[in-house]
Amino acid sequence: MLPVENALTIVQLFANAARNYGDRPAIEDDGRSISYRQLDQLRDQAARALLALNVQPGDRVAIWAPNIWEWIVAAAALQSVGAALVPLNTRMKGSEAGFILRQSGACVLFAIGEFLGADYPRMLAAEELPALRQIVTLRSDDSKTLSWDAFLALASDVSPQTLQTREQALGPQDLSDLLFTSGTTGKPKGVMSNHGQTLRVVRDWSEVVGLREGDRYLIVNPFFHSFGYKAGWLAALMRGCTIVPQQVFDVQAVLECVQRERITVLPGPPTLYQSLLAHPQRDAFDLTSLRIAVTGAATIPVEMIRRMRDELGFATIVTAYGLTETCGFATICRPGDSLELLASTSGRAMPGVEVRCIGANGRSQPANVPGEIQVRGYNLMQGYFNDPQASQEVLDADGWLHTGDIGVLDEQGYLRITDRLKDMFITGGFNVYPAEIEHCLLGYPGVAQVAVIGIPDERLGEVAMAFLLPAPGVEIEQARFLAWCREQMANYKVPRRVQVLESMPLNAAGKVTKNVLREWALS
Structure with a gap:
């Protein structure tokens, strides 16, 4: 057998x-x-x-x-x-x-x-x-x-x-x-991913985090995402766990489920643990069964990691980083890593995977010097479906995936993400791509130009803010515009703030300077 x-x-x-x-x-x-x-x-x-x-x-x-x-x-x-x-x-x-x-x-x-x-x-x-x-x-x-x-x-x-x-x-x-x-x-x-690489990366991930037969795994991460699918039910079935699926994230329901079902494994975005820690009735629930927490590539306060260990009872807490193009997995912390490493890094390369940070000269950066994060290994996608040109743009001849993210590697190979070249931000655990939202918003009557950025949000991490330039003689009513947005796109993409401008800040090449927009948003 x-x-x-x-x-x-x-x-x-x-x-x-x-x-x-x-x-x-x-x-x-x-x-x-x-x-x-x-x-x-x-x-x-x-x-x-x-x-x-x-x-x-x-x-x-x-x-x-x-x-x-x-x-x-x-x-x-x-x-x-x-x-x-x-x-x-x-x-x-x-x-x-x-x-x-x-x-x-x-x-x-x-x-x-x-x-x-x-x-x-x-x-x-x-x-x-x-x-x-x-x-x-x-x-x-x-x-x-x-x-x-x-x-x-x-x-x-x-x-x-x-x-x-x-x-x-x-x-x-x-x-x-x-x-x-x-x-x-x-x-x-x-x-595109294949059977062999998917199973290998799930095997390595589940071994690192310590999944074991008999674990009871509450899967709040959506099955449609690689976190809920590959690190979720596929990993659980590989290790003989019991899957307890949850359809929507509700803090009260999670607390009740952990107590009732004696849940041992509970991965999720940082917002999940923040919500559990902030719940006013948390102490009324028995959470002593919890053992493993895995969270995503976002900077997390050391104090929050400490509270996850001391107040929620997690013996194993790991942070990780991955993209859909890497089967969802690239780097991961190891059990036993210090609270500072867990909070400030996304771990080191998965077994069989290489990670490097490349400078503008095309060479690997020294330790602690920022560069574009590149990944190479068995976990890389087979390419984009029916789009060889887009595949060639991110996969080079030497087998490296150009992630578009900026980060630094320390002397031990632990990765810290410092910026996102593609402007992507994360809302409540969902990746949000401004270009996709902008493409949609240009369909609103009277919008001549649009730019979207991520702005800080206490509960969700970051949310979308839209800057609109109306066509001449057009007035855009914000309430009507936002109602239209809610009909056109998933809720996590909908801008939470809108600002109508008289002119867009542009650089010499005529491109919108989003750094200026970020300064405006903060002010």
Whole structure:
């Protein structure tokens, strides 16, 4: 019997986990407990149903749903038949999701019926989606789409041998997922990763942080993000943990869940731990089961790390840094690192990965001198889907990924991020790309020019602020403008502040000088 972590494909991981962990609970969600053996049976059934829908190797299948057990079954099933997973952010509006469905050419979509007051299939009604043949709705009785139960029933038309033949043709070099990330052009790009590199990076990450059989893992990070997917349920299943998914982050619900479910592992963005520490009734909950915390690449006060250890009870706290283009993982602190290292750095390179900071002369910078962060290793993406030019712009001939982030490495190789070349900022754990928001805001009637920056926010870290230059003779009413923004884009992208200008500050090349805008925002 192969150890679970030595699986070469995700289908092998599920099969080996079923043999190794059997009747141990794999997922506990919404009052339902699913054992490892049952989970593999569900994966098998859903995979045969996808074959009945004629999903071919290399096809793309999308999932647009919050953290629920069906998400994991659907993902594993589509990967079992050789398709690539395309996760969609649940905060997206119909036009945003439609763009990614068209770009990926997804042939099947698994979508939640209703979530947070929105009807997800209905949001796509006006979208032209020529490649999309079938929508399967989760937890919904919508008669216009295929229900989850009706979908699973299709499996009876396909023999186990047919699925087995498809699974055996799958190898570690086959694409496992296509995660879309925005960039400086404002258009999301599909990042291609394969089975082998995904499993290797998940194995190394879970070993560093110390996941172990029997851990109870509360996954608040969205499954559509590599943190909730790869460092989340995939890592949990590799190590024999029990997954407890949470659909939305609610501090009270997290505290209640930790106490009720005896949660041991709770990763998340810094805002998650800040919210727990600030909750007025926190002392009323038993949090003694907590053991592991992992948080993202943001500077964190040493005092907060100390309070996470002393007041929340985490024995292991690690910080990390990664991009979608690195399978989500590049550097990580190690258990036992000092509070100062945890607070001020994002750790050192993952096993088998190289990290360097490059100066304007193209050479590695000395210790503690800033430069562009570059990464090389097995964890780098296979490229951007259908966009070789964009791939060549960030992947050089020597195999280095140019991240666009600025940082310094100390003498021990610990990385500290000092700036973001691409202007990206992080709102409540979500990456926000100003160029993408600017592209959208230019669609508002009467806007001649727009610039977006991130400004500090006590609760969310940073939020968007928009500077607008109206067309001549046009007045822009801020309340109406912001209401329009909320209809056009995911809530975390919507500007929290707006300033209408008479002229934009420009440099000699005619480009907006965002440093000036940041000074204006602070004043």
